[in-house]
Amino acid sequence: MMVFDFTGKKAIVVGGGSGIGKAIALQLADNGADVWIGDLSENGAQTTVSEMRRYKGDYGHTVTDVAKKTDVAALFADAKKQFGEINIVVNSAGVFMPKGLLEAAPEEIKAHLDINLMGIIYGCQLALETMIAQGKGGKIVNISSVGGRGGELKSPYYALGKGAVLNWTQSVAYNGAPHGINCNAICPGIIRTPMWDVILEADGGGDPSVDKEALFHQIVKGRAPLGRAQTAEEMAYAAAFFCSGYADAILGQALNVDGGDRMN
Ligand SMILES: NC(=O)c1ccc[n+]([C@@H]2O[C@H](COP(=O)([O-])OP(=O)(O)OC[C@H]3O[C@@H](n4cnc5c(N)ncnc54)[C@H](O)[C@@H]3O)[C@@H](O)[C@H]2O)c1
Numbered sequence: 001m002m003v004f005d006f007t008g009k010k011a012i013v014v015g016g017g018s019g020i021g022k023a024i025a026l027q028l029a030d031n032g033a034d035v036w037i038g039d040l041s042e043n044g045a046q047t048t049v050s051e052m053r054r055y056k057g058d059y060g061h062t063v064t065d066v067a068k069k070t071d072v073a074a075l076f077a078d079a080k081k082q083f084g085e086i087n088i089v090v091n092s093a094g095v096f097m098p099k100g101l102l103e104a105a106p107e108e109i110k111a112h113l114d115i116n117l118m119g120i121i122y123g124c125q126l127a128l129e130t131m132i133a134q135g136k137g138g139k140i141v142n143i144s145s146v147g148g149r150g151g152e153l154k155s156p157y158y159a160l161g162k163g164a165v166l167n168w169t170q171s172v173a174y175n176g177a178p179h180g181i182n183c184n185a186i187c188p189g190i191i192r193t194p195m196w197d198v199i200l201e202a203d204g205g206g207d208p209s210v211d212k213e214a215l216f217h218q219i220v221k222g223r224a225p226l227g228r229a230q231t232a233e234e235m236a237y238a239a240a241f242f243c244s245g246y247a248d249a250i251l252g253q254a255l256n257v258d259g260g261d262r263m264n
Contacts, residue, residue: 003237004244006033010083011243012075013037014066014123015093017044019193020143022051023232024090024239029055031240033088036079038064038072040093058082066093066119067111076126085134088243089127091120092143096195098202101156109157116161117168124172128181137180139243142169143235144185146258154202162187166254173252182251184242189258190220190229224259 011028015021017039029035029052038061039045045061052059060082062075079086097104097112104112120142131138147155148162165185172183190196196216203219204210220229238257241247256262 002031004031004240004246006031006088006240006243009033009087009243010079010085011035011088011090012079012086012127013090013092014064014072014075014119015039015091015143016048017041017061018048019092019195020188020191020232020235021090021092022048023236024092024141026052027233027236027240028088028090028243029057029059032057034058034083036075036082037061038066038075038079038093040065064093066091066122067114069118069122069125072119072122072126076130080130085136086127086130086138087136088139088141089123089131090141090143090239090243091123093119094143094195096155096198097157098155098198099157100154104157112157113161116158117164120165120168124168124183128172128176128179131176131181132179135179138176138182139247140172140176140181140183141239141242142172142183142185143239144169144187144254146187146189146256146262148187148254149256149262149264169254170252177251182242182247184247184250184252185254186235186238186242187254187256187258187262188230188235189224189256189261191232191235192216192229193232224261226259228259230257230259 016025016037145162152159169185
């Protein structure tokens, strides 16, 4: 169903092989965009591409590890070769890190930030470079988290990376603005994607007898005033808005889509 009109727009969705990124890719495709997926999971990327084929655009994927700038550059090269230009870039690839502040080894912290922070940095650098050279403006959306809105007791390194993404989004917005490029961020609340398998495993203390879905509902009830989890599609509506002409005057913002968990 066309709500926004992305006809003729060419998009890259990094992390589009699952969860929020997949919902964003489908939303952009449903609204007329051609979409290229970059994801570490070839199976995930291929599944999203095959689901997008119900629409009438051009779709493809590149297996990408966002922790490697050479991989992100190859993703952009593939998409540019196929599409000719890139108008929209969404950076959604990410992982959770449940380790406590004194539990994580230096190499674990670095490996985590290589994905959740450096991955976003590379995606934005390539997006800016590409869009500035094209001279037609563009839209960049980074997926942060409500966990990036402040420090966290149990997941400080996840909070660190996501918080840095919010700061970085503003710097990208400053650099893109003179070229008509908007960069904004979304802070999702709680969405039952595969990422939550890791969180529930940690919150359940690794005990296989813990009912993970019951635990999930308990966590949701204790958090959002709305009283329910959010959906990946609800994140996709916000992303599509940021990618649309209706958001041309919005720069460097971070939008909580979290059922009212954080009202700042
Ligand atoms: N699900 C939530 O409740 C929630 C809440 C706040 C923020 N987020 C953020 O939303 C984003 C998407 O998460 P999700 O919930 O859809 O999780 P998900 O696990 O469903 O999807 C994450 C995707 O990123 C990909 N990925 C992981 N590491 C990668 C790498 N090194 N290179 C390329 N791709 C890689 C995975 O293959 C997967 O397709 C993440 O940045 C996450 O931190 C999620």
